[in-house]
Amino acid sequence: MIWLTWRQFRVQLLVVGSVVLAAAIFLAVTGPGLADDYQRLTTTFIRSLGFQRLNPALYVIGQVLLYAVPPVIGAFWGAPLISRELETGTHRLVWSQSISRGRWLVSKMAFTGLTAVAITGLLSLAVTWWADPIDDAINAGQDSNTYLPRMFPPVFGARGLVPVGYAAFAFALGVAVGLVVRRTVVALAVTLAAVILVQVLAPTFIRPHLLAPTESYLTVTQDNIRGFMMSGPNGRVEEIEVASGAVGAWKLSDKTVDKAGKTVGTLPDWVIDCAPPAPPDSANGVVSSNGAVSAKAAACYQRLADEGYRQHLKYFTADKFWQVQWREFGFFLLLACALAGFSFWRIRRDLS
Amino acid sequence: MTAVLQAQALGKKYGRRWALTDCDLEVPAGHVVGLVGPNGAGKSTLLNLSVGMLTPTAGSVEVLGGPAGAQQAKVGYVAQDTPTYSRLSVADHLKLGARLNPEWDDSLAQQRIQHLQLDPKQRAGKLSGGQRAQLALTLGLAKRPELLILDEPVAALDPLARREFLQDLMEAVAEQELSVVLSSHLVSDVERACDYLIVLVGSRVQVSGEIDTLLATHYRLVGPRRDAKNLPRDQHVVSESHTDRQSTFLIRTDQPILDPAWTVSQLTLEDLVLAYMGRTAPTERPVLEVQR
Numbered sequence: 334m335i336w337l338t339w340r341q342f343r344v345q346l347l348v349v350g351s352v353v354l355a356a357a358i359f360l361a362v363t364g365p366g367l368a369d370d371y372q373r374l375t376t377t378f379i380r381s382l383g384f385q386r387l388n389p390a391l392y393v394i395g396q397v398l399l400y401a402v403p404p405v406i407g408a409f410w411g412a413p414l415i416s417r418e419l420e421t422g423t424h425r426l427v428w429s430q431s432i433s434r435g436r437w438l439v440s441k442m443a444f445t446g447l448t449a450v451a452i453t454g455l456l457s458l459a460v461t462w463w464a465d466p467i468d469d470a471i472n473a474g475q476d477s478n479t480y481l482p483r484m485f486p487p488v489f490g491a492r493g494l495v496p497v498g499y500a501a502f503a504f505a506l507g508v509a510v511g512l513v514v515r516r517t518v519v520a521l522a523v524t525l526a527a528v529i530l531v532q533v534l535a536p537t538f539i540r541p542h543l544l545a546p547t548e549s550y551l552t553v554t555q556d557n558i559r560g561f562m563m564s565g566p567n568g569r570v571e572e573i574e575v576a577s578g579a580v581g582a583w584k585l586s587d588k589t590v591d592k593a594g595k596t597v598g599t600l601p602d603w604v605i606d607c608a609p610p611a612p613p614d615s616a617n618g619v620v621s622s623n624g625a626v627s628a629k630a631a632a633c634y635q636r637l638a639d640e641g642y643r644q645h646l647k648y649f650t651a652d653k654f655w656q657v658q659w660r661e662f663g664f665f666l667l668l669a670c671a672l673a674g675f676s677f678w679r680i681r682r683d684l685s
Numbered sequence: 686m687t688a689v690l691q692a693q694a695l696g697k698k699y700g701r702r703w704a705l706t707d708c709d710l711e712v713p714a715g716h717v718v719g720l721v722g723p724n725g726a727g728k729s730t731l732l733n734l735s736v737g738m739l740t741p742t743a744g745s746v747e748v749l750g751g752p753a754g755a756q757q758a759k760v761g762y763v764a765q766d767t768p769t770y771s772r773l774s775v776a777d778h779l780k781l782g783a784r785l786n787p788e789w790d791d792s793l794a795q796q797r798i799q800h801l802q803l804d805p806k807q808r809a810g811k812l813s814g815g816q817r818a819q820l821a822l823t824l825g826l827a828k829r830p831e832l833l834i835l836d837e838p839v840a841a842l843d844p845l846a847r848r849e850f851l852q853d854l855m856e857a858v859a860e861q862e863l864s865v866v867l868s869s870h871l872v873s874d875v876e877r878a879c880d881y882l883i884v885l886v887g888s889r890v891q892v893s894g895e896i897d898t899l900l901a902t903h904y905r906l907v908g909p910r911r912d913a914k915n916l917p918r919d920q921h922v923v924s925e926s927h928t929d930r931q932s933t934f935l936i937r938t939d940q941p942i943l944d945p946a947w948t949v950s951q952l953t954l955e956d957l958v959l960a961y962m963g964r965t966a967p968t969e970r971p972v973l974e975v976q977r
Contacts, residue, residue: 334784336780336781336784337781337785340781341772422765423768423769423770425762425764425765425768426764426768426769426770427781429761429763429764429825430782430824430828431785431786433757682740683738
């Protein structure tokens with residue numbers, strides 16, 4: 334049975350496998366150089382990357398590949414696995430051999446599924462290892478406009494175990510969808526769309542609930558202020574955003590609370606004074622003096638503090654990285670098992 | 686002899702439609718059974734139930750003395766349209782058979798492929814319909830089953846390929862001493878290959894029995910107009926037609942026909958099958974069956 338699975342699957346494996354292998358080799362070759370740069374340049378390492386071509390490109394390629402592999406595996410390995418047999422009627426040929434449907438499905442799913450996990454694991458290992466100097470430098474506080482901390486959603490999903498969990502889930506989803514819709518092309522499209530949707534939505538709807546976030550209350554100051562959300566032309570301040578102060582942390586929520594600890598919907602009118610001045614109206618030549626604005630703003634910040642307004646922050650700190658990784662991996666692995674269970678239940682029922 | 690196929694009150698429902706109802710059947714071993722009926726009569730459903738592809742909604746079906754689907758190694762099955770893996774070569778298919786069947790007879794398979802002049806390296810997708818059917822049959826035979834079930838194996842073939850396939854099947858049956866059930870909507874296929882007949886119409890079994898016995902017990906009676914009720918009790922009417930003066934009955938009886946008023950003639954298999962197929966409304970009579 335393993336022979337048959339391999340015989341039917343080898344082309345798809347070869348396509349995805351060779352891309353992943355090529356990427357892994359490329360990363361393995363360039364990785365030591367990048368690590369050397371980091372050791373040599375230490376604090377100026379990230380800035381030095383701005384003058385390079387290859388490494389920033391590899392960084393992006395690794396990222397893109399790790400997001401692309403799970404949907405591709407789900408759509409091109411998972412979805413056709415059963416649906417193509419049902420569509421062409423070959424399930425009747427193979428089920429009339431001396432092997433039960435259950436064993437047939439076990440062989441097919443185990444062989445293909447484990448290969449999917451192994452391939453994604455290999456790629457994720459290569460990317461995580463290769464990008465480690467960059468992630469490390471960012472988490473150490475080096476400034477960058479290009480590179481985000483690895484706790485941030487775009488990077489988080491392309492490191493460590495999470496892509497492997499996605500791949501297992503995508504594969505099991507593809508198989509289950511194929512069994513239900515029984516049309517290869519439809520199953521392929523549905524799986525592709527569903528997996529991409531899950532990848533997009535997971536950071537917002539799943540990840541924040543995997544672990545209790547770190548919470549803190551901060552007084553708003555001129556130093557930690559990051560932004561205002563205004564409404565209307567002459568403006569009322571709706572929201573204030575501050576920096577958490579924790580390097581490399583991923584902020585989940587940032588809300589203003591009053592003295593009693595209740596979340597404030599819209600801030601009082603006078604908070605507008607804290608906001609930076611509107612851009613100088615150069616046409617009229619009216620330029621407000623900086624000192625006056627600062628004084629006004631300082632008074633505003635003081636009043637915020639005096640009246641007990643604080644920012645309530647929730648975030649995952651950088652050191653929770655692996656904890657969140659394991660939990661998200663586990664979550665999607667469980668989903669994959671549930672989907673596989675469904676497939677085994679379905680295959681035993683009528684499918685002539 | 687034990688029954689290779691035994692169904693009791695077997696029924697299968699798709700959604701709200703019954704594809705097969707109240708099917709009682711007992712097929713003794715050692716026969717080549719032809720299952721005939723119009724399209725949509727439930728032939729495929731009956732065969733799929735027999736090999737365990739489907740599970741019954743009502744009743745039960747036993748194959749070789751065990752529940753259907755439990756003895757996969759002993760039952761060969763060539764499905765409708767003879768599916769094969771189009772991207773796998775002929776040799777790959779034989780390898781598939783060898784790997785998935787404990788009783789696989791590789792020399793038989795190789796011999797057949799040679800005899801059929803199939804190129805082992807050829808992909809199954811490039812074979813002609815007849816060759817594909819032969820390949821599927823080879824897989825079914827080399828498994829060394831006790832019972833081989835074929836679902837419309839020749840439906841898609843041209844007359845020549847049809848004849849070759851059936852001839853080939855007959856040779857294999859003679860060599861291997863296996864029981865065969867094959868379905869078809871053409872009587873000529875059955876006439877050529879089978880010695881046992883099951884007629885399935887409107888999801889019910891209308892008649893079943895050995896063809897020789899069936900032919901020997903069915904007669905056409907032509908004579909002066911008469912009502913069916915006035916016939917002797919042992920004469921079961923299959924079909925009747927009347928003109929003003931004349932009546933034609935197709936009857937079944939184990940007894941000789943003594944009434945001199947009748948012109949009695951024998952039926953061909955086609956007449957017989959058509960007569961049973963023509964019975965539109967289900968009659969109140971119980972399903973007839975010839976026992977040995």
